[in-house]
Amino acid sequence: MRNSGVITGTSGIAMDLGLDDDTVEMADFSAVTGDILFGERMDRLVIDGLTGAFSGSVDFGTGDDVFEVAGLSLMDGDWMFDAITEIYGGAGIDTLSFSTDFATFLNEVTVSVLDAVTYALRFGDAPAQLVFTDFETLRFSDGTYAMSDLAPVPLPAGLWLMLSGLGGFAVMRRRKSVA
Numbered sequence: 224m225r226n227s228g229v230i231t232g233t234s235g236i237a238m239d240l241g242l243d244d245d246t247v248e249m250a251d252f253s254a255v256t257g258d259i260l261f262g263e264r265m266d267r268l269v270i271d272g273l274t275g276a277f278s279g280s281v282d283f284g285t286g287d288d289v290f291e292v293a294g295l296s297l298m299d300g301d302w303m304f305d306a307i308t309e310i311y312g313g314a315g316i317d318t319l320s321f322s323t324d325f326a327t328f329l330n331e332v333t334v335s336v337l338d339a340v341t342y343a344l345r346f347g348d349a350p351a352q353l354v355f356t357d358f359e360t361l362r363f364s365d366g367t368y369a370m371s372d373l374a375p376v377p378l379p380a381g382l383w384l385m386l387s388g389l390g391g392f393a394v395m396r397r398r399k400s401v402a
């Protein structure tokens with residue numbers, strides 16, 4: 224499906240694509256109001272226009288899916304996404320693909336790590352953010368990277384306490400079973 228018009232969903236869902244390997248291309252001036260549900264198998268969403276406007280979330284469902292930004296300068300502030308657009312990769316090895324190289328991307332995009340599987344990206348001076356959850360792989364013109372290469376994932380302070388607590392518990396159990 225190639226969209227260069229406006230797709231507006233009733234009841235909040237703009238597109239429900241179900242079982243197949245689906246590709247949605249958003250061309251110049253395309254806009255989607257509502258959620259996109261890709262469902263099972265390997266789906267692809269291509270942003271290929273200067274003013275792709277979104278309001279709603281994108282759920283890629285299961286399968287190895289791809290969110291691709293093509294033919295778009297990240298710096299131009301041409302992004303017209305609503306304040307925050309949430310994009311869920313779901314199960315499977317999901318890929319974020321950009322036409323720039325990795326160094327250029329890091330220069331032009333502000334990355335915030337929200338939790339171990341959620342990264343917020345802010346492009347150039349645009350106010351909008353894209354929040355990616357459960358994406359595993361990044362593809363740039365100079366190669367493939369892990370999502371975690373974007374920024375180190377901070378370990379929550381409580382996690383260390385919990386881990387040392389679990390360690391202590393394991394030792395206690397071992398002692399008990401010996402006795």
Ligand SMILES: [Ca+2]
Pocket residue numbers: 261262263264265266283284285286287288
């Ligand atoms: Ca899918």
Ligand SMILES: [Ca+2]
Pocket residue numbers: 312313314315316317357358359
């Ligand atoms: Ca995934």
